Amino acid sequence: MKPSVLAKIQPMSSITQKSEYETIATNIMRILARTGDTFRSLSWREYKKERLKDKGFEEGEKGYFNRVKYYCSSAKAARNFCEGWKNAK
Numbered sequence: 001m002k003p004s005v006l007a008k009i010q011p012m013s014s015i016t017q018k019s020e021y022e023t024i025a026t027n028i029m030r031i032l033a034r035t036g037d038t039f040r041s042l043s044w045r046e047y048k049k050e051r052l053k054d055k056g057f058e059e060g061e062k063g064y065f066n067r068v069k070y071y072c073s074s075a076k077a078a079r080n081f082c083e084g085w086k087n088a089k
Helices: 019-034 044-054 061-072 075-079
Strands: none
Touching: 019 044, 019 061, 044 061, 061 075
16 A cells, blocks of 8 residues: 555544544645655654645644654554544555
8 A cells, every 4th residue: 555545535533533633644644645655754844845746735734743643654553543444444
C-alpha cells in the first residue's frame, strides 16, 4: 500500500473522532503521495512548505499535525488510524 491509495480515502470515524485531525492526516497522505509516494516521517517544516503550495494553510494545523503524524509514517501505523485505511488495499 502507498500513501496515494490512502490519500483518496476520507478517514471517517478515526481514533481521534475529530474531523480536523482527519483532514490533517489526509493532507499528510497527499503530501507523501506527491513527494515520492512512500511512507516516511514528515517534518512540520516540510508539511508547512507543501501546504503553503496548496493554499489555505493555517498555523493552527500544527497541533493536529503533531497528533496524527505518527499514523501517517508507515502503512502499519495508518491501518490503526481508521477503518477505511485499515481495509485499504
